[in-house]
Amino acid sequence: MNPTHIARCAQLAMILEVSASPKPGNVDRDHDFDDTKYEHFLASAIGAGPVLERAAIAQKDMGSFIREAVEESVRWQSGGNTHFGAFLLLVPLVMAAGNGDIKSVTEIVQDTSVEDAVELYKAFQCVDVHVRDVKDLSIDDPNSINELRRRGLMLYDVMRISAGYDAIAHEWISGFQRAFKGASVLEEKLKEMSMNDAIVFTYLTLLSEQPDALVQSKFGMKKAIEVSKRASQMIEKWDLDAIRDFDEELIQEGVNPGSTADIVIGSLFIALLGGVKL
Amino acid sequence: MNPTHIARCAQLAMILEVSASPKPGNVDRDHDFDDTKYEHFLASAIGAGPVLERAAIAQKDMGSFIREAVEESVRWQSGGNTHFGAFLLLVPLVMAAGNGDIKSVTEIVQDTSVEDAVELYKAFQCVDVHVRDVKDLSIDDPNSINELRRRGLMLYDVMRISAGYDAIAHEWISGFQRAFKGASVLEEKLKEMSMNDAIVFTYLTLLSEQPDALVQSKFGMKKAIEVSKRASQMIEKWDLDAIRDFDEELIQEGVNPGSTADIVIGSLFIALLGGVKL
Numbered sequence: 001m002n003p004t005h006i007a008r009c010a011q012l013a014m015i016l017e018v019s020a021s022p023k024p025g026n027v028d029r030d031h032d033f034d035d036t037k038y039e040h041f042l043a044s045a046i047g048a049g050p051v052l053e054r055a056a057i058a059q060k061d062m063g064s065f066i067r068e069a070v071e072e073s074v075r076w077q078s079g080g081n082t083h084f085g086a087f088l089l090l091v092p093l094v095m096a097a098g099n100g101d102i103k104s105v106t107e108i109v110q111d112t113s114v115e116d117a118v119e120l121y122k123a124f125q126c127v128d129v130h131v132r133d134v135k136d137l138s139i140d141d142p143n144s145i146n147e148l149r150r151r152g153l154m155l156y157d158v159m160r161i162s163a164g165y166d167a168i169a170h171e172w173i174s175g176f177q178r179a180f181k182g183a184s185v186l187e188e189k190l191k192e193m194s195m196n197d198a199i200v201f202t203y204l205t206l207l208s209e210q211p212d213a214l215v216q217s218k219f220g221m222k223k224a225i226e227v228s229k230r231a232s233q234m235i236e237k238w239d240l241d242a243i244r245d246f247d248e249e250l251i252q253e254g255v256n257p258g259s260t261a262d263i264v265i266g267s268l269f270i271a272l273l274g275g276v277k278l
Numbered sequence: 279m280n281p282t283h284i285a286r287c288a289q290l291a292m293i294l295e296v297s298a299s300p301k302p303g304n305v306d307r308d309h310d311f312d313d314t315k316y317e318h319f320l321a322s323a324i325g326a327g328p329v330l331e332r333a334a335i336a337q338k339d340m341g342s343f344i345r346e347a348v349e350e351s352v353r354w355q356s357g358g359n360t361h362f363g364a365f366l367l368l369v370p371l372v373m374a375a376g377n378g379d380i381k382s383v384t385e386i387v388q389d390t391s392v393e394d395a396v397e398l399y400k401a402f403q404c405v406d407v408h409v410r411d412v413k414d415l416s417i418d419d420p421n422s423i424n425e426l427r428r429r430g431l432m433l434y435d436v437m438r439i440s441a442g443y444d445a446i447a448h449e450w451i452s453g454f455q456r457a458f459k460g461a462s463v464l465e466e467k468l469k470e471m472s473m474n475d476a477i478v479f480t481y482l483t484l485l486s487e488q489p490d491a492l493v494q495s496k497f498g499m500k501k502a503i504e505v506s507k508r509a510s511q512m513i514e515k516w517d518l519d520a521i522r523d524f525d526e527e528l529i530q531e532g533v534n535p536g537s538t539a540d541i542v543i544g545s546l547f548i549a550l551l552g553g554v555k556l
Contacts, residue, residue, distance in 0.1 A: 004328040008354075012324045015293065016317065019307070029297070029307040039294065039473050043556040046290045049327065050282040076286075077556040195317050278321040278355040 006097045006273065007053035010090050013268035014045035014083060017261060020199035022243050024207075024231070025215075025250030026261045033256075040079025047076030048083065055091050056098030062112055063119025063155055066091045070123045081127045085262035088120075088168045089179060093266060097273055106175040109156055116155035117148045132217050134161050167213035167259035171266070182206050182267025187276060195278055200243065201235060203264045208232035212257035219255060227257060284375045284551065285331035288368050291546035292323035292361060295539060298477035300521050302485075302509070303493075303528030304539045311534075318357025325354030326361065333369050334376030340390050341397025341433055344369045348401045359405045363540035366398075366446045367457060371544060375551055384453040387434055394433035395426045408536075410495050412439050445491035445537035449544070460484050460545025465554060473556060478521065479513060481542050486510035490535035497533060505535060 018041040021028035032038055048069045055065040069087040074080070083090075096105035124131075124139040137144045137158070148158070162169035171179060182202050189198035208231040211224035227250070234243050250256070296319035299306035310316055326347045333343040347365040352358070361368075374383035402409075402417040415422045415436070426436070440447035449457060460480050467476035486509040489502035505528070512521050528534070 008324050008327060011289075011327075012321055012354075015320050015324065019317070019320065037472075039297070039556050042293050042297065043290055046286050046293065049286060049289075076290075079556070194315075278317050278357070 001056075001097055001100065001273070003053045003056035003098055006056040006094055007049050009097075009272040010052045010094055010269050011045050011049045013090070013265050013272055014048075014086060015042060016195065016199060016268055017086075017265045018042065018045070020196050020203065020264075022240070022247040023200055023203055023261065024234075024243060024247040025227075025256045026258060027256075028247075031247070031251060036079035036082060040077040041082045043077040044073040044079075044082040047072045048087065052090065052094050056094045059095055059099060061116070061119075062091055062095060062108070063116030063123075065095075067119045067123035067126070070126045074127050081129050083262075083265075084123070084127060084129045085168050085259060086265040089171060089176070089262060089266040090269060092172070093176065093179070093269055102270060102273060109159070109172045112155035114149055114152055114154055117153050117158050118145050120155055120158065121145050121148065130214065130217065132162075132165055134158060137161075165213060165217070167210070168262060170213075171263065176266060178206055178210065178263050179266030179270060182264055183270035183274065186267055186271045187274070190276065197240075199264065199268065201238075202267055203260060204231045204235045204243070206263055206267075207257050207260045208235060210260075213259040215255055215257050215259075223255065227255060279334075279375055279378065279551070281331045281334035281376055284334040284372055285327050287375075287550040288330045288372055288547050289323050289327045291368070291543050291550055292326075292364060293320060294473065294477060294546055295364075295543045296320065296323070298474050298481065298542075300518070300525035301478055301481055301539065302512075302521060302525040303505070303534045304536060305534075306525075309525070309529055314357035314360060318355040319360045321355040322351040322357075322360040325350045326365065330368065330372050334372045337373055337377060339394070339397075340369055340373060340386070341394030341401075343373075345397045345401035345404070348404045352405050359407050361540075361543075362401070362405060362407045363446050363537060364543040367449060367454070367540060367544040368547060370450070371454065371457070371547055380548060380551060387437070387450045390433035392427055392430055392432055395431050395436050396423050398433055398436065399423050399426065408492065408495065410440075410443055412436060415439075443491060443495070445488070446540060448491075449541065454544060456484055456488065456541050457544030457548060460542055461548035461552065464545055464549050465552070468554065475518075477542065477546065479516075480545055481538060482509045482513045482521070484541055484545075485535050485538045486513060488538075491537040493533055493535050493537075501533065505533060 019029045021030050027033055027038055029038055051068045051072050066087050073083050092105050092109050096102045096108050121144055159169040159172040163173045185205050186198050186202045189201045208228050211228045215227055216224035297307045299308050305311055305316055329346045329350050344365050351361050370383050370387050374380045374386050399422055437447040437450040441451045463483050464476050464480045467479045486506050489506045493505055494502035
């Protein structure tokens with residue numbers, strides 16, 4: 001498949017995701033965070049396009065493409081971390097698409113190298129990301145890169161170590177299951193809903209099925225489970241006003257299910273690449 | 279300047295323009311038209327990226343790049359005409375930027391050919407555009423292409439003929455004066471306003487200075503002048519609630535100052551290329 005087509009599907013996935021509203025707790029077209037605003041996400045998505053296009057062609061050096069995507073993202077906007085988690089999903093998916101079979105993402109991530117892991121750690125230097133540290137491999141410790149090399153840890157290994165508490169890492173070791181599931185939900189809902197509402201529905205579905213990892217790491221498991229239960233009620237009742245209230249509530253509390261939003265970007269990419277039209 | 283950078287500035291210009299809200303009478307992040315929705319503009323802006331990148335490199339065949347941009351726009355979304363007028367401004371500006379000097383756009387448009395004019399007429403076949411016909415050269419008459427060739431009319435000639443009533447054509451023959459003016463207004467306002475508000479201010483300023491050509495062609499000169507006077511009041515008072523009311527009023531009436539919005543896209547492109555950051 002045409003690399004420019006793949007890159008544009010990725011850009012549009014990021015832009016449609018951040019635009020979808022109300023998306024409880026996260027930045028959307030009507031809600032900014034204090035430092036990170038809607039427009040920062042738009043600029044980040046546009047900025048990363050050419051790196052993603054090159055990743056679709058290259059079929060190797062995944063870690064450096066992730067780092068370059070992060071670098072371009074922060075070169076195009078001053079709002080800090082917008083798409084770090086998204087790039088960790090999109091770069092492998094884009095490479096799989098460039099390979100002609102998006103399902104091959106499962107093998108592509110297993111085929112990463114120690115240098116890919118080193119590049120990921122370099123990417124962490126570019127922007128302030130909220131992640132739980134891998135034991136003995138803190139992203140803040142300059143020695144971690146030597147440690148990765150000493151232990152011969154591939155990027156896939158790092159993800160396997162983190163998969164218990166990191167939603168993106170879990171996607172890596174589970175064949176991007178939730179991203180593909182989200183794509184199916186989205187395609188199904190598009191038969192009866194607008195693109196905006198279908199994205200909101202997909203987001204709430206994924207959130208209801210799995211406590212958000214970012215919420216869990218910031219507010220603990222109890223809160224993350226509570227948010228997921230509320231999301232579940234929202235999709236049962238499907239009342240946009242109620243969803244708007246839920247959104248306001250989470251924003252007031254500073255509770256942002258950002259890991260779930262990242263996975264929705266993966267879902268949108270898969271759906272757009274699969275032919276979903278606007 | 280790097281063609282991928284130029285193309286991304288153009289994509290982002292289109293996306294920021296359509297996102298800016300309240301933008302009286304036009305599609306924005308909170309207002310769809312019946313057939314043409316916010317998301318259609320987003321997809322169109324993303325879709326056109328690679329054509330604009332190639333235009334930045336090619337430095338010739340302007341007409342075919344305009345046609346290709348329109349074709350990509352409608353291939354990526356089903357909402358009809360989103361960026362026809364914008365591409366007529368962006369393609370020459372992108373080529374000038376690719377040439378290393380955006381001010382060279384004045385010479386670049388003068389240097390167009392008869393084939394460029396023919397390609398523009400082909401572009402009109404791709405999508406339903408509201409324009410006043412050039413006398414003896416109706417866009418609906420298949421014979422117009424032969425007539426262009428017979429009379430040896432270059433794209434610049436067609437624009438010169440239309441410049442009295444078409445705002446985009448007027449930009450072509452006046453060195454893109456209003457687009458550059460808008461870029462200065464935007465940069466000035468960014469010192470005191472958010473990007474969103476600065477775009478709204480720029481839009482209202484350009485609208486206040488010149489009755490919108492699309493409004494004039496649909497509703498007559500009297501209405502177009504009235505809308506411009508109201509825009510002038512809006513920037514004097516600068517009350518976002520009042521601008522929101524004005525927006526609702528125009529949307530109810532179906533009055534969309536689309537030509538002014540196109541020129542704002544040109545302004546945003548010039549400003550982003552000039553280094554304006556988000």
